[in-house]
Amino acid sequence: MDLLEDLESLKFEYGIQEEDFSWLYLQGRYRGLVIKACAHATFFCKLLHKLRDTLPEKLTNSGESLDETTVASDELKVGIIGGGHLGKQLALTLLQLVPIPAESLRISTRRPETLDEFQKLGIQCFYHNSNLVGWANVVFLCCLPSQLPHICVEIQPSLEEVCIVYSFVAAIPIPRLKLLLNHTNILRPQYQCVADFVNFWGTNKDITSALQDPTILRATCPYSSAGGIVLNIKWLEGVFYALLNICTAKGLPQLQVLQLLNELFLSVHAEDCEEGGANCPQFEIRDFISRFYVKSLPQKRIFPCFDLTAVQLSETPFSQCLSASTALQDHLTYLYCDSFGISLNKGHSSVDSTDSTSQ
Template structure:
């Protein structure tokens, strides 16, 4: 129930002249951007959590020689998430991560200049403090939810504390990737980029919190990476960044490239179209040449990890995976299905012209 029903004078748009109400579409755009951004962050963290489990399974399998754990704790499967910035975005992001990943409260830390404003999250067990450097040195995934003006000083505080393997996920849209790379002296950075259509179909709602919105099947489907419903469009270079970030996690754990391909197939292709059952050869599979050029692949030893990828370059330049992804609509459909199913939502035949079958991510699919 909307408590403002019937109380027109208390509503946001009350008092705005008719000739200026056109600009109210910006309110819907802002909300759509928030919902999409949080949804994509949840999806990434879900993948990271599942990946850790798959690597752990790999390490305990009979062919455990496919993984070298030199200098790494094989039981370290916890995804530690830090958030710098406790404003509206930081608070909403923390709530959706806790409920929808779901992330344990002890696996989330926040840094903000006003920790007292996060009392609700502290009651849930989230550590909230004003210590950017401490959160950055602890986190495996670090979300930047601060204002652009605050970012330079924050980067000075944290750049020496970041582990090479920490994935920095920036929501600071006004600071481009090359600038962020210089500020942090770090290459393991993901930054989603969004654009907007002129015609805004405001399906995002008005008063529900972001967590509830992402549990609405209609809104959730609109946040799919390839969807332009609602007027907010994600640049799919983000998907490439996600793939190469996953590969970097495996490289940091010294997983041989042959095992990484098996893990990628299990992680991203656990949901299948009906056509895959009818013709197994039509089901997408990942190969080395999808991620590296052919000349490099020829000289890659079998028992070696992938090289370390600069995620900035991945998101700014054409890659082998760019070409593969754009040329393979079937893979795009699989990724769309995976995104929805990870939130517990399936697509209708009208939304995708194939039925969906789900294959649990167990067993060797390499």
């Protein structure tokens, strides 16, 4: 329900000169970018949560004993630096859709007193960036570009190698961010706005509600160009290499890692898959590392630790795997929608909505 429907003087468009009306599409584009950014961050945290929730069981099966205290302490911890519009929307989306418990989500901002609504929800809000980074498994940078150099100086000494830094600061490219942080475990989604912009992103729905709308949710799929906003698919590669790094940090052998990834992330099937998934794609070692390296890697060895910045800036074995297999693209699209509780009907595969510019 639009509360402003009959109140013209309170609408955003009121008072804008007629010659400036052509620029109103920027409002919808901005909202689309925020929705996509929150959706992709949520999907990433869902995958991390699912993986970390399963890892203790896998480690136990391999002979390492883990008690309930260890499992509980391995809860995904997420930090957000920046309490502006994006930081607030991201916090609410993660809290409701992952879902991340309030005690596992913290926000560091220069004005924590403005986040009273979040503190009432049980989220710790303060201004101490280095403490936040030392605590979190994933840190989202939702600050202004002008603030980022100072923040990097603050957090670099407390940044653990396994901590994933996820940057929304579009003006700072990955090589610069890597240099500022002296860190390689970095993810940064890159969005491109195309000419064919269709504003179906809504105006009054909150982000959480918007992502329950099948049309909007499908438009946020990694391979979709609907809505005029395209995600660089290198981000998706970075996500999977980040998952591999987590398994490596846990000491999980490569064959168990592949089995785990196949069970967790390729188990959502398209309608045209054969019964039992006999024709479904399966991850193999050569999908992630070079054939030469595969030959020299004993089967019981763990994967190497990957530089996520290099993954997002250059071609990888997984790049070729993704581009060559439409079946894998479809399975990942079905996984994406299923993680938000939306089922894809036949005819809505990733192939149908793929735009070559996303590659």
